[in-house]
Amino acid sequence: MRVDYYLYLSAVLFTIGAVGVLVRRNAIVVFMCVELMLNAVNLSLVTFARLNGSLDGQIIAFFVMVVAAAEVVVGLAIIMSIFRSRRSASVDDANLLKY
Amino acid sequence: MSDFHSPSIAYAALSPILIPGIAATVGVLVDAFVPRAIRWQTQTAVALLGLIGALIAVSVLAGTHTITADTAVAVDGPALFIQGTIAILGIGSILLVSDRSPGLDGGAFVAQAATAPGSQEEREGAASGHAQTEVFPLMMFAITGMMLFPASNDLLLLFVALEVLSLPLYLMCGLARRRRLLSQEAAVKYFLLGAFSSAFFLYGLALLYGYANTVSLAGIQAATVSSGHNDNLLFLGLGLLAVGLLFKVGAAPFQSWIPDVYQGAPTPITAFMAAATKVAAFGALLRVFYVSFGGLGWEWRPIAWAIAILTMVVGSLFAITQTDVKRMLAYSSVAHAGFILIGIIALNKSGLSGSLFYLLTYGLTTIGAFGTLSLIRDPDGEATHLSRWAGLGRRSPVVGSVFALFLLALAGIPLTSGFTGKFAVFSAGVSGGATPLVIVGVVTSAAAAFFYVRVIVMMFFAEPVADGPVVATPGGGTAGAIAIAVAATVLLGIVPQPVLDLANRAVPFYH
Numbered sequence: 001m002r003v004d005y006y007l008y009l010s011a012v013l014f015t016i017g018a019v020g021v022l023v024r025r026n027a028i029v030v031f032m033c034v035e036l037m038l039n040a041v042n043l044s045l046v047t048f049a050r051l052n053g054s055l056d057g058q059i060i061a062f063f064v065m066v067v068a069a070a071e072v073v074v075g076l077a078i079i080m081s082i083f084r085s086r087r088s089a090s091v092d093d094a095n096l097l098k099y
Numbered sequence: 100m101s102d103f104h105s106p107s108i109a110y111a112a113l114s115p116i117l118i119p120g121i122a123a124t125v126g127v128l129v130d131a132f133v134p135r136a137i138r139w140q141t142q143t144a145v146a147l148l149g150l151i152g153a154l155i156a157v158s159v160l161a162g163t164h165t166i167t168a169d170t171a172v173a174v175d176g177p178a179l180f181i182q183g184t185i186a187i188l189g190i191g192s193i194l195l196v197s198d199r200s201p202g203l204d205g206g207a208f209v210a211q212a213a214t215a216p217g218s219q220e221e222r223e224g225a226a227s228g229h230a231q232t233e234v235f236p237l238m239m240f241a242i243t244g245m246m247l248f249p250a251s252n253d254l255l256l257l258f259v260a261l262e263v264l265s266l267p268l269y270l271m272c273g274l275a276r277r278r279r280l281l282s283q284e285a286a287v288k289y290f291l292l293g294a295f296s297s298a299f300f301l302y303g304l305a306l307l308y309g310y311a312n313t314v315s316l317a318g319i320q321a322a323t324v325s326s327g328h329n330d331n332l333l334f335l336g337l338g339l340l341a342v343g344l345l346f347k348v349g350a351a352p353f354q355s356w357i358p359d360v361y362q363g364a365p366t367p368i369t370a371f372m373a374a375a376t377k378v379a380a381f382g383a384l385l386r387v388f389y390v391s392f393g394g395l396g397w398e399w400r401p402i403a404w405a406i407a408i409l410t411m412v413v414g415s416l417f418a419i420t421q422t423d424v425k426r427m428l429a430y431s432s433v434a435h436a437g438f439i440l441i442g443i444i445a446l447n448k449s450g451l452s453g454s455l456f457y458l459l460t461y462g463l464t465t466i467g468a469f470g471t472l473s474l475i476r477d478p479d480g481e482a483t484h485l486s487r488w489a490g491l492g493r494r495s496p497v498v499g500s501v502f503a504l505f506l507l508a509l510a511g512i513p514l515t516s517g518f519t520g521k522f523a524v525f526s527a528g529v530s531g532g533a534t535p536l537v538i539v540g541v542v543t544s545a546a547a548a549f550f551y552v553r554v555i556v557m558m559f560f561a562e563p564v565a566d567g568p569v570v571a572t573p574g575g576g577t578a579g580a581i582a583i584a585v586a587a588t589v590l591l592g593i594v595p596q597p598v599l600d601l602a603n604r605a606v607p608f609y610h
Binding site for chain 2: 007014017018021027030031034037038040041044045048051052054056057060063064067070071074075077078079081082084085086091094095096097
């Protein structure tokens with residue numbers, strides 16, 4: 001079985017995540033799309049590790065997971081604080097800063 | 100498969116990174132155990148001690164060239180110069196953060212970040228006069244990441260350092276005491292866009308790993324000069340990696356977050372971001388492009404030219420249209436990112452040393468400018484609208500002339516540090532074959548001088564407004580930070596040679 005199909009799959013997942021960040025309005029969903037992008041990267045890292053015959057890619061994937069978990073903590077704290085003051089998590093409502 | 104060998108780590112060479120990390124950890128413990136009455140002072144002392152310790156470690160290590168932690172960290176001249184710069188800028192920022200004098204209405208930070216704006220709990224917290232001190236450990240963790248960022252010798256560590264410096268910054272943006280909705284909005288925007296850009300950085304890392312079968316910068320460089328690799332992976336990976344790094348330095352077209360976040364964040368944090376974050380990110384950018392991709396200059400330079408020109412033009416032109424002083428300084432920092440990019444594109448020794456010197460001068464002037472800005476106050480916080488500044492220099496000549504000095508240095512007028520920095524970078528650009536780029540740089544500097552001088556004219560030659568803002572008496576922290584910045588701006592403009600020599604001796608990268 002050819003392994004490089006997984007690279008195409010990860011590129012598709014990454015693109016879906018990137019488009020999601022750009023078009024979705026709810027900050028939580030935007031954030032989930034960022035997580036999808038990170039996991040797409042993990043898939044390509046593991047695939048490259050298989051293709052290159054080295055273990056580094058699998059180790060890097062673990063680092064990415066840990067960093068993503070830390071990012072979730074910080075991100076949800078920020079989104080929750082803005083939700084408490086505005087009763088909305090829509091990124092379109094946060095429009096005081098412009099021009 | 101070989102057995103696992105633990106890498107040897109030269110802890111002494113890593114001490115500029117470790118000492119702020121230790122200070123941050125101690126800061127967390129201080130927050131938990133020290134009585135509330137003396138907590139703020141203790142935190143300030145711990146943070147300042149950590150930074151002074153890091154500065155001493157840098158000066159002891161000067162001249163070291165070593166690669167440690169199994170090729171992951173490079174301690175060399177440019178890394179140490181950047182680390183020293185960040186330690187000095189960190190001291191200035193901590194001084195600004197620590198100031199809670201009555202003139203500044205109890206400081207820039209909210210008593211309890213968890214309370215909703217306008218709620219009963221928020222009013223009680225503000226009335227009690229106490230404040231949580233989480234900003235100090237957050238600041239020190241961010242500085243730890245910044246110390247590691249320019250010394251990272253492989254892409255994985257670069258990514259980890261990027262996140263260690265970014266995550267505390269996202270939080271600190273949301274801690275403003277006044278105009279909290281703006282502050283929280285800035286935090287959300289910075290967080291979502293920052294996470295978006297680090298995903299791009301990471302995908303670039305994955306593709307370069309697929310290309311070179313390693314993530315060490317030297318390994319990628321070795322792969323670019325040998326044959327038998329897939330060049331599509333290389334250029335896609337390089338592009339995506341550059342998106343992540345250029346986002347952090349605020350280069351166009353990735354600059355859209357800068358004005359919003361700089362305006363919404365508490366002013367000491369804005370000063371910290373505009374100075375230290377930019378220095379650290381440029382340090383990493385310089386290392387990646389000089390060490391890994393220096394041999395590919397012909398391939399990436401045309402795109403880098405376009406980005407540098409776009410950054411200079413966008414920064415200068417948008418700054419002209421601003422009516423808010425904080426936002427104007429934000430766009431001016433975009434323009435400065437474009438000027439420093441010329442030093443990267445030059446891709447020679449004088450480009451590297453010129454960029455290092457420019458970063459030091461720009462950072463110190465920026466800290467001083469934002470520190471002075473925090474003194475001009477209305478009843479509801481800082482008066483940042485330009486029209487409110489009319490006649491300020493007549494009513495308060497000292498503050499007016501200090502701010503005018505910083506603006507002239509940012510504009511690059513001779514006898515200020517800004518001129519020396521610009522001259523170093525532009526002359527390196529000419530010798531590196533980027534003369535057209537330097538011409539664009541000079542023209543946009545002239546356009547930029549217009550909006551700096553406009554503020555000075557407003558301060559000194561316009562009639563004072565009737566109910567104009569008051570000029571607060573700074574506490575020791577703010578006064579100290581501004582004094583350091585004034586001294587550096589004047590001294591580096593008149594006698595720059597010792598520091599220029601230091602920057603010249605710091606190059607090149609060791610790998």
